[in-house]
Structures are given as structure tokens and as C-alpha cells.
Amino acid sequence: MMDKKIGDLFKPVTINQLELKNRLFMPAMGIVTADENGAYTKAAIAFYGARARGGVGLIITGANQVVGSAGKKTVSSFPTPLANPEAYTSAGLELTRAIHEQGTKIFVQLAASWGSLAEQYKGCNAMTTAQIQGLVAAFADSAKIVQAAGFDGVEIETGELLDGLTLAHLNQRCDGYGGALQNRFRIVCEIISAIKTVCGSSFPVILRFGMKSYLKEGGHQALPDETFVEQGRDREEALAAAVLLVAAGCDGFDVTAGISMFESASYWKYPPVYFGKGVYLELCEVLKKVVAVPVLAAGKMADPELATEALKTGRLDMVGLGRPLLADPELPDKLKNDQSKDIRPCLGCNDGCLAQLIAGHEASCTVNPDCNRELQPMFKTVTNPKKVVVIGGGPAGMEAARVSAVRGHQVTLFEKSYRLGGKLKYSSKRILKTADDELIRWYEIQLEKLKVEICLDELAIPEKIAAINPDILFIAQGAEARQVTFPGNDSDKVTNALDVITDKTYVGPRCIAIGGGLSGCEAALHLAMHRHKMIIVDSSPDILSAGIPLAPANKQMLRDLLAFYRSEIITSARLKAVTEDGAMIEANGQERLIPVHHVMIAVGFEPAPSLFKELQHNYPQVYQLGDSQAVKNIRAAIGAANEVAGRV
Structure with a gap:
């Protein structure tokens, strides 16, 4: 009603x-x-x-x-x-x-x-x-x-x-x-x-x-x-x-x-x-x-x-x-x-x-891979349900679990943190990105309706997987922040983008972001909108240029917002060291000290340690999905999981 x-x-x-x-x-x-x-x-x-x-x-x-x-x-x-x-x-x-x-x-x-x-x-x-x-x-x-x-x-x-x-x-x-x-x-x-x-x-x-x-x-x-x-x-x-x-x-x-x-x-x-x-x-x-x-x-x-x-x-x-x-x-x-x-x-x-x-590709939808593919066959309901285990509750893992359950399989999902969502649960903390949290909530509701067994705060170790003995294993353990080393990286001034946007780290009024990709720029905007003075430093000739290209409208608006909130951008530069006085960077062959209260590292992500190599021959079908395979964006993670889980 x-x-x-x-x-x-x-x-x-x-x-x-x-x-x-x-x-x-x-x-x-x-x-x-x-x-x-x-x-x-x-x-x-x-x-x-x-x-x-x-x-x-x-x-x-x-x-x-x-x-x-x-x-x-x-x-x-x-x-x-x-x-x-x-x-x-x-x-x-x-x-x-x-x-x-x-x-x-x-x-x-x-x-x-x-x-x-x-x-x-x-x-x-x-x-x-x-x-x-x-x-x-x-x-x-x-x-x-x-x-x-x-x-x-x-x-x-x-x-x-x-x-x-x-x-x-x-x-x-x-x-x-x-x-x-x-x-x-x-x-x-x-x-x-x-x-x-x-x-x-x-x-x-x-x-x-x-x-x-x-x-x-x-x-x-x-x-x-x-x-x-x-x-x-x-x-x-x-x-x-x-x-x-x-x-x-x-x-x-x-x-x-x-x-x-x-x-x-x-x-x-x-x-x-x-x-x-x-x-x-x-x-x-x-x-x-x-x-x-x-x-x-x-x-x-x-x-x-x-x-x-x-x-x-x-x-x-x-x-x-x-x-x-x-x-x-x-x-x-x-x-x-x-x-x-x-x-x-x-x-x-x-x-x-x-x-x-x-880009000249077929238009669809990030969260709905079936969009503009309505003539393609729908998922077939299986006549012989199998045991499916999914390791990782990010976008790829959630979609693999959902599609598998829709088809009639018995699904267990392991997520090592307190909630599903992967990096989405962190991006949703940023100003104006509440839709990311809505997507997590949608998956939570769908997986509950489909009777997927969800094991939160539980690390998927090989012994637990063996106890279930799945017919199909999806490994989607996501990505983690790329680590960099430099003199002073153990300083109290040094933090990372995830800790900043989740308020795990207090950031002083003046902060430098090392990394001008999407995560670094959005985290910098988040702070700038909270009245922090932000300086973004990137080794590339331009910010927002690395990785999968952003939609032009999104890219331009993010640039304009950073400028509107008076963020300073320094390109073709790299961090040399963090000292008591601030961040030492090198640009155009010259070193420059930038006085800041904190240094936020946001140099991208890399695949997290995965069980794929250890388990790939232990079960009839083993697949690696999402950032666990290669760092991608939400569209690629959901799309690949939808395709693989829909056919196995």
C-alpha cells in the first residue's frame, strides 16, 4: 500500500x-x-x-x-x-x-x-x-x-x-x-x-x-x-x-x-x-x-x-x-x-x-549493469543450488553475493570489518556523498531478504573456508592505501585520507594532501569545506589525471570547488620529508618547506593481501573480483561481479 x-x-x-x-x-x-x-x-x-x-x-x-x-x-x-x-x-x-x-x-x-x-x-x-x-x-x-x-x-x-x-x-x-x-x-x-x-x-x-x-x-x-x-x-x-x-x-x-x-x-x-x-x-x-x-x-x-x-x-x-x-x-x-x-x-x-x-562505449549504469542491456538473457535460476562463499563485503563482494543468491545458491559472506561496503563506508563520510551509504544500505536489505549468511567482524581464514567446503569461492578482499616511506613518516603530523574523513585523526587548521587523485582531492575538499587551509601536492602535471578517468562534469566541478574553497594546488612535485616545521617538497628541481599542522597521505590504493593464490586450486570454482584483482572503480567492480556471478 x-x-x-x-x-x-x-x-x-x-x-x-x-x-x-x-x-x-x-x-x-x-x-x-x-x-x-x-x-x-x-x-x-x-x-x-x-x-x-x-x-x-x-x-x-x-x-x-x-x-x-x-x-x-x-x-x-x-x-x-x-x-x-x-x-x-x-x-x-x-x-x-x-x-x-x-x-x-x-x-x-x-x-x-x-x-x-x-x-x-x-x-x-x-x-x-x-x-x-x-x-x-x-x-x-x-x-x-x-x-x-x-x-x-x-x-x-x-x-x-x-x-x-x-x-x-x-x-x-x-x-x-x-x-x-x-x-x-x-x-x-x-x-x-x-x-x-x-x-x-x-x-x-x-x-x-x-x-x-x-x-x-x-x-x-x-x-x-x-x-x-x-x-x-x-x-x-x-x-x-x-x-x-x-x-x-x-x-x-x-x-x-x-x-x-x-x-x-x-x-x-x-x-x-x-x-x-x-x-x-x-x-x-x-x-x-x-x-x-x-x-x-x-x-x-x-x-x-x-x-x-x-x-x-x-x-x-x-x-x-x-x-x-x-x-x-x-x-x-x-x-x-x-x-x-x-x-x-x-x-x-x-x-x-x-x-x-x-568514451565511445555503451552507456549503462554504475550500480545497475543490466541498464541498456535489457535484451540480454536474465540470470538463470539454478536447478542444482551450490554452496557459495564470498570473501570481502565491498561492492564486488556484495554484488557477487546478491547475484548468486538471486540465482538460488546458498551464500555465505565474510567481512572482516564491522559493516559491509568496503571503501564505500568511508567515502560516504565525505560531504555530499551520502548516496554511497544508501547503496550499502540497499545491499544490506537485499542480502537479508535473500537469506545470505553475513559474517561481520570475521576474518576469512582458510580453515573457516574449508569447514564450509564451498563449490564456488569469490575472493573480493579489496584494496588498501598505498604506503610510502620518507624521512619523518612516523611523525604525529602524518595521517592518511581514510583516517581523516572518518574523524579518526584530528587535523589542524593547515594541512597538506600528498596525492591529487580522486580520494586525495575529495578528502581535501572535505577539510576545506570545514575551514581548513588545504594544499594539494601531486607528482603529475595535473590533479585528477591518474587512474580511471572521471566523468568530465564531476572532474570539473571538483576542480572548481577546490578553487572556491581556496585550496592551493602544486603539481609536478613530490614529498621529500616531514619535519617539525612542516612538509618539505621538491618542485621544478627546488626544495620548498611548507608550514603545516598535518600531512595527509592519499597516494591511491593497491590490492590488499589476498587468499587467491593459496586457495585457487582448493575448490571447484575460485574467482578473484574487484580491487582484489586490480584497483578499479565502483562501476568496474560491480559490473565484473555481476557478470561472473551471473554465469557460474
């Missing part, structure tokens, strides 16, 4: 004349790709179908390309209605039937682009009036094909190429599409009007609308709490534009922020873990005061209490769940059925989705 406190999430809502069964929507995400005809693939249909079966009210597809180059019909990795209308319509009808069978509605996001963003912005100023009118017609033609394919509406992406026309600092035109606000937004108004003309006034057209650019002088992004002079679009201009757009026929606004010029590093467009909840709520609230059409927004809105309160107080009309629906497609139904504890949480890492897409 649904918790009445969140009942507002499941009340119907109307966009134009289209009624949606609840207030939850999936915003556009660039997860799926198209076939050679620019049409949706079977994999895409399965991906969206899984989210519809999970109970979401509205799905907005990832971007569909309107034009390729100067209005020419070209095929890209994105669905493209104009490339092959017959093929697009056929696949679209199959997709929309699958979605509608679940009582869910589906919009297509239409976006214009060609080449790099720099080329687009330059091209916007060079376009002739005829080319602009051709672009408007292309949007209308695309929308007509989308409508014929059974889709319920469209969303216009006003970023990317259209940023070049609507933003004053990019638009240098002197004709009817430049200068005053109404001229710069003329093309968007014409697109809406043209779609309404060919598709009918009742066909919903909404806008993905960046209400504030958060662009400061020098061309850099501004942080949430930063005082700055807006160089792009401010909310006052956005509100004035919204009135014009509604008059043109806009049926709703999907609110976002940021600017496309930063591409994948735009942390306002792809909010990382370092943001608080409800990223766009303040913008939605002011927009609601000037328009009568529905206002939608995603941006870390997965907290049902926050989402419900935002609906009740009229701050917005629909709640977006993008990455949370990658992590758990059944999130809406689980909320409705009072199963919120079973919702697998999104970490906000951007690693399984955005970073993989940027």
Missing part, C-alpha cells in the same frame, strides 16, 4: 489536453543509439519499455537529430526522423505501442546540431534567413513524422545550436533574429508555431529550457553558492522569454540550467554528486509565478519527500527521474507499493552513463 505522504506523486496531470497517469517523468538522456536508418533499435525499445513497465508517467526520449549539416538530411548515432521517415515511423510505432501498453506516454526530444559547438555558434551568426527558415521547417517536418510514429508530443531542446541564437553574448546578428530578446527567441517561437500548424494545436510541444547559464567572466562555470555577474542568460531574461514562448504555443517547460558551450563538462546540465538535492527547484519556483503551463524538472529529485513537498507547495508540476531510472527502472512502482527501501540508489557519479558515452 502506498504511503499517503507521497500520494501527490501519483496524481494525474495534464499537458495541453494529454493526461498523464502520475507526476513522474524520465527526462531526455543520451543512452540509446539508432540504426543505420536513423530509426530506433530493438535495444532502444527494450530500454524504454523497461522504464514504462516500472510505472513512470511520461518518458522523454534522448535527442532526435533534426538536421545534420546546413539543413541536409544526414544520419548520426542519434535517431533522425528525416533520414528515413518510413523506417523511423515503423520502429517508432513498435516503440510507442510498447510504452502505451503500460499506460505511459512518450515524447520525443528534437534537437538541432551540426559539427562542434564552436562551429555551431559560428554558424548561427552566418546562417541566412532562408537557412533559418529551413531549420524551422525541418523541426516541423520532424515533428510530423514523430506524430505519425505514435509519439504523444515533442520537446524542443533549446540548448546546443539554438543557444547560439538565443543567448545575447553568442548572437551577433543584426537582422530580425538578433539583438532584442524577442528577436533572439524568434526562431524558437517560429518552431513551436510551425509544429502546431502541421501537427495540430492539441499536439503537446514543451521546451527543455536552460533558465540560467551560470557563466561567469572569463568563460568559466559558476558554482551554486558563488557570487558572480552572469555573462549568459539570467533568470530575469528567462522569465521574459517564457512569456513569449507560451504566447507562441509552448505547452510546458522542462527546466534545466547551464550552457552547452562546456559540452560534457557542464556540471549544471549533468549535476554530479557534489550538488545538493533539487538542483533546479529555485528556478522552477520563479517560473511558476509567470506561466500557467506545467513546469517540469529533474536534477537530483529522487528523494520522495523533497519531490512531494515541491509538488504540494506549487514549486513545480512534474518530477524528473533521469539517472535514478537508470539505476532502478521500477522506482515509481516501488514508491507506489511502499517498497522505497528496495529502490537501488543513483550515486550521481556520471560514470556508468555519461562518461561511458563520451
Whole structure:
């Protein structure tokens, strides 16, 4: 039975004349790709179908390309209605039937682009009036094909190429599409009007609308709490534009922020873990005061209490769940059925989705390896259950235990510390990384339901393993902090990142972090936000450059936060010694003494001592997983454990 406190999430809502069964929507995400005809693939249909079966009210597809180059019909990795209308319509009808069978509605996001963003912005100023009118017609033609394919509406992406026309600092035109606000937004108004003309006034057209650019002088992004002079679009201009757009026929606004010029590093467009909840709520609230059409927004809105309160107080009309629906497609139904504890949480890492897409790999989800692989066979329930032992309760160990138990095996998990989670239970202590703790809690609940025997505070010695005599042994003993030696390493001034973030070590007002990787920088930020003066020293030419690449948005925001909290960064340098006066470092061939109260060592991790070599021939099947095999990140650890445990 649904918790009445969140009942507002499941009340119907109307966009134009289209009624949606609840207030939850999936915003556009660039997860799926198209076939050679620019049409949706079977994999895409399965991906969206899984989210519809999970109970979401509205799905907005990832971007569909309107034009390729100067209005020419070209095929890209994105669905493209104009490339092959017959093929697009056929696949679209199959997709929309699958979605509608679940009582869910589906919009297509239409976006214009060609080449790099720099080329687009330059091209916007060079376009002739005829080319602009051709672009408007292309949007209308695309929308007509989308409508014929059974889709319920469209969303216009006003970023990317259209940023070049609507933003004053990019638009240098002197004709009817430049200068005053109404001229710069003329093309968007014409697109809406043209779609309404060919598709009918009742066909919903909404806008993905960046209400504030958060662009400061020098061309850099501004942080949430930063005082700055807006160089792009401010909310006052956005509100004035919204009135014009509604008059043109806009049926709703999907609110976002940021600017496309930063591409994948735009942390306002792809909010990382370092943001608080409800990223766009303040913008939605002011927009609601000037328009009568529905206002939608995603941006870390997965907290049902926050989402419900935002609906009740009229701050917005629909709640977006993008990455949370990658992590758990059944999130809406689980909320409705009072199963919120079973919702697998999104970490906000951007690693399984955005970073993989940027790297040219198949996008998925860090915590849900089944995401975007819905056509692959599900785990087979075993007919002959076996005894499984898992050594280590980090991400790899927990996932191996979960999958093994789901398949029907009898599972025992040994964890030498007080709690499951591995290094996650330490990272969750950092400011704004509470989702890591939520993931641990999710695993704890699932393993308990699956009746996995969990042995905490218990070292898995060979004799204990032999007493169980498992058929399958997973060794996932994790990693430990890499040790370094230097003169003074036994000083009371010396500590490590794990002890700092868990408050085992008191740190004085001035501290130096040796190591500029993710763990060192996040620990340094944790201290800096608690008013410590931080100096980060790294041997590489740049911080955050070692190991598995971070998602660009996360990397850039972490950099900017360190700068905002006045952390000093010294690269191409190494620690020589720790003395009573501070830390002696060497940079550019010269030694330098930095007066500090404490020295925090954070030079990465290495595999912890493992039982693999000792036990690999003792049992029928023995596998080494996660950091115990090689130091990886959460995505790699969970993904490998899921794959191996799913097939043995």
C-alpha cells in the first residue's frame, strides 16, 4: 500500500489536453543509439519499455537529430526522423505501442546540431534567413513524422545550436533574429508555431529550457553558492522569454540550467554528486509565478519527500527521474507499493552513463549493469543450488553475493570489518556523498531478504573456508592505501585520507594532501569545506589525471570547488620529508618547506593481501573480483561481479 505522504506523486496531470497517469517523468538522456536508418533499435525499445513497465508517467526520449549539416538530411548515432521517415515511423510505432501498453506516454526530444559547438555558434551568426527558415521547417517536418510514429508530443531542446541564437553574448546578428530578446527567441517561437500548424494545436510541444547559464567572466562555470555577474542568460531574461514562448504555443517547460558551450563538462546540465538535492527547484519556483503551463524538472529529485513537498507547495508540476531510472527502472512502482527501501540508489557519479558515452562505449549504469542491456538473457535460476562463499563485503563482494543468491545458491559472506561496503563506508563520510551509504544500505536489505549468511567482524581464514567446503569461492578482499616511506613518516603530523574523513585523526587548521587523485582531492575538499587551509601536492602535471578517468562534469566541478574553497594546488612535485616545521617538497628541481599542522597521505590504493593464490586450486570454482584483482572503480567492480556471478 502506498504511503499517503507521497500520494501527490501519483496524481494525474495534464499537458495541453494529454493526461498523464502520475507526476513522474524520465527526462531526455543520451543512452540509446539508432540504426543505420536513423530509426530506433530493438535495444532502444527494450530500454524504454523497461522504464514504462516500472510505472513512470511520461518518458522523454534522448535527442532526435533534426538536421545534420546546413539543413541536409544526414544520419548520426542519434535517431533522425528525416533520414528515413518510413523506417523511423515503423520502429517508432513498435516503440510507442510498447510504452502505451503500460499506460505511459512518450515524447520525443528534437534537437538541432551540426559539427562542434564552436562551429555551431559560428554558424548561427552566418546562417541566412532562408537557412533559418529551413531549420524551422525541418523541426516541423520532424515533428510530423514523430506524430505519425505514435509519439504523444515533442520537446524542443533549446540548448546546443539554438543557444547560439538565443543567448545575447553568442548572437551577433543584426537582422530580425538578433539583438532584442524577442528577436533572439524568434526562431524558437517560429518552431513551436510551425509544429502546431502541421501537427495540430492539441499536439503537446514543451521546451527543455536552460533558465540560467551560470557563466561567469572569463568563460568559466559558476558554482551554486558563488557570487558572480552572469555573462549568459539570467533568470530575469528567462522569465521574459517564457512569456513569449507560451504566447507562441509552448505547452510546458522542462527546466534545466547551464550552457552547452562546456559540452560534457557542464556540471549544471549533468549535476554530479557534489550538488545538493533539487538542483533546479529555485528556478522552477520563479517560473511558476509567470506561466500557467506545467513546469517540469529533474536534477537530483529522487528523494520522495523533497519531490512531494515541491509538488504540494506549487514549486513545480512534474518530477524528473533521469539517472535514478537508470539505476532502478521500477522506482515509481516501488514508491507506489511502499517498497522505497528496495529502490537501488543513483550515486550521481556520471560514470556508468555519461562518461561511458563520451568514451565511445555503451552507456549503462554504475550500480545497475543490466541498464541498456535489457535484451540480454536474465540470470538463470539454478536447478542444482551450490554452496557459495564470498570473501570481502565491498561492492564486488556484495554484488557477487546478491547475484548468486538471486540465482538460488546458498551464500555465505565474510567481512572482516564491522559493516559491509568496503571503501564505500568511508567515502560516504565525505560531504555530499551520502548516496554511497544508501547503496550499502540497499545491499544490506537485499542480502537479508535473500537469506545470505553475513559474517561481520570475521576474518576469512582458510580453515573457516574449508569447514564450509564451498563449490564456488569469490575472493573480493579489496584494496588498501598505498604506503610510502620518507624521512619523518612516523611523525604525529602524518595521517592518511581514510583516517581523516572518518574523524579518526584530528587535523589542524593547515594541512597538506600528498596525492591529487580522486580520494586525495575529495578528502581535501572535505577539510576545506570545514575551514581548513588545504594544499594539494601531486607528482603529475595535473590533479585528477591518474587512474580511471572521471566523468568530465564531476572532474570539473571538483576542480572548481577546490578553487572556491581556496585550496592551493602544486603539481609536478613530490614529498621529500616531514619535519617539525612542516612538509618539505621538491618542485621544478627546488626544495620548498611548507608550514603545516598535518600531512595527509592519499597516494591511491593497491590490492590488499589476498587468499587467491593459496586457495585457487582448493575448490571447484575460485574467482578473484574487484580491487582484489586490480584497483578499479565502483562501476568496474560491480559490473565484473555481476557478470561472473551471473554465469557460474
